[in-house]
Amino acid sequence: xxxxxxxxxxxxxxxxxxxxxxxxxxxxxxxxxxxxxxxxxxxxxxxxxxxxxxxxxxxxxxxxxxxxxxxxxxxxxxxxxxxxxxxxxxxxxxxxxxxxxxxxxxxxxxxxxxxxx
Amino acid sequence: xxxxxxxxxxxxxxxxxxxxxxxxxxxxxxxxxxxxxxxxxxxxxxxxxxxxxxxxxxxxxxxxxxxxxxxxxxxxxxxxxxxxxxxxxxxxxxxxxxxxxxxxx
Numbered sequence: 351x352x353x354x355x356x357x358x359x360x361x362x363x364x365x366x367x368x369x370x371x372x373x374x375x376x377x378x379x380x381x382x383x384x385x386x387x388x389x390x391x392x393x394x395x396x397x398x399x400x401x402x403x404x405x406x407x408x409x410x411x412x413x414x415x416x417x418x419x420x421x422x423x424x425x426x427x428x429x430x431x432x433x434x435x436x437x438x439x440x441x442x443x444x445x446x447x448x449x450x451x452x453x454x455x456x457x458x459x460x461x462x463x464x465x466x467x
Numbered sequence: 468x469x470x471x472x473x474x475x476x477x478x479x480x481x482x483x484x485x486x487x488x489x490x491x492x493x494x495x496x497x498x499x500x501x502x503x504x505x506x507x508x509x510x511x512x513x514x515x516x517x518x519x520x521x522x523x524x525x526x527x528x529x530x531x532x533x534x535x536x537x538x539x540x541x542x543x544x545x546x547x548x549x550x551x552x553x554x555x556x557x558x559x560x561x562x563x564x565x566x567x568x569x570x571x572x
Contacts (some may be wrong), residue, residue, distance in 0.1 A: 395563035
């Protein structure tokens with residue numbers, strides 16, 4: 351199971367870090383992704399982070415490179431999404447999810463981020 | 468690009484639902500999944516690898532297709548099946564892309 355936290359209202363230009371805590375000993379071996387959902391663009395894959403055994407490296411979808419950063423702390427079974435220079439169009443529900451081969455399962459419950467002055 | 472059709476499908480319990488997902492490029496069947504999303508909830512996996520039902524998914528859900536055309540069929544709709552359905556493709560860029568969804572009402 352994945353339990354998310356950190357969503358809130360942020361002013362444009364601000365920063366925010368979302369958290370996603372996993373349960374169980376398998377978290378450290380999991381490929382983890384972030385996906386966001388907006389009314390206008392639907393579901394968008396943000397990026398993922400590999401487990402340490404695969405280098406712990408990250409990949410991002412093109413629209414999210416530079417402003418978004420994914421990290422993990424396996425000692426806390428926690429995944430993070432750090433977002434910078436937030437814009438109103440970043441307003442969305444953000445989900446964390448586990449990659450299982452070429453699909454996502456399970457998902458966190460989602461957390462709402464609103465960028466507004 | 469993944470294109471789902473129709474955008475909205477209006478049916479009744481007991482009906483058969485056929486949802487389409489078309490890719491702009493040919494996919495391995497390994498790279499296609501389907502999700503169900505109810506209001507206010509996270510998506511849940513229904514079909515993975517184009518054909519395989521996720522754990523706990525009833526047999527009335529069936530995935531099919533190949534190449535650029537994939538289909539999710541729900542043989543006899545139950546009230547809990549009315550939701551939004553999304554297809555997902557993996558493209559080893561690496562990148563994941565979702566379809567825009569079909570609302571089953």
